[in-house]
Amino acid sequence: MILFFQFDIPADIALFGGDHLLIFQCPEHNDAVVAQGAPEQLPPRFWDTPPPLYTAPGAFWRIMLHRDDTSPAPDSDEYLRPQRLDFRPATEQVAIWWPGNVLSDGEDLDSAFADHGIGLPGFKIGGVPSWAQDRESYTCPCGNDLVYVCQVPTDTGFDKQHDRPEQLDTFRSGQYGLFLGNETYVLACPAHCHPAAAWPVNQN
Template identity: 40%
Template sequence: METVWRPVPREGFTERSTGRMEFKVGGLPCWLQDPQRHVCACGAEMAFLCEIPECTEFSRRPGRADQRHDSYGDSYVLLLGNAVHLLACPEHCHPAAVWPVPQN
């Protein structure tokens, strides 16, 4: 179960929800910094799709090149190891209508 936190709104402060930081598809995003909202080129507000926690390692296949300038050894990381949230267009206007939001 995810924790939801909804502060009492006041001037200059918006209501938000926070989920657990884990590798997940759907649910509530766990923003490490302020939540980010993006609008698709079609005009729809992009929706949370998935989250990759910071320092998530992806195994490197044998014989493949090392990731340059890293200290992860036999694995790769995305966007310097920062947490990554993917937002997608809920209108499905284009297969590539996805926006990465890195946070640290």
């Protein structure tokens, strides 16, 4: 699989600070990860064998989230040109799209923002996801609710190595993308019950 990106999660991110996150996708399969059919309670052994899609015989992606003491690999990825990923601290801004509907429920403002607020779009770790559609939530096989970790915006492209073919169904020539370029929200198990206990929710 192609390593698309990796980063150390800053220490001030709740539950996942200090973890290392890596996102992989198969060079020959490119699709959205559709949660339809995945129950909100994910079944036992879900992280060992994430569900296949009709376009791929098995899971064509993998997200690793761990805090083991490992060292960098000596070689860069064979498909993508290595780039440095720098994050800087930012302030989240949370908004409610349809405040009339929410507040007419009689909900107080704090819980209305907690239940319905969406954050700023962008490539970001932590904060509040900027859901493009309804929020989605899943429960890990271990019983914990998955928690949002990071967001990758629509059509985030990664420059390919010159000697590699164009990605299947790419949105931009010369670049590979994750999940057909869909907005991606990574949700992960706060108990770290499995090194791959992270699920890419796609929306557009």
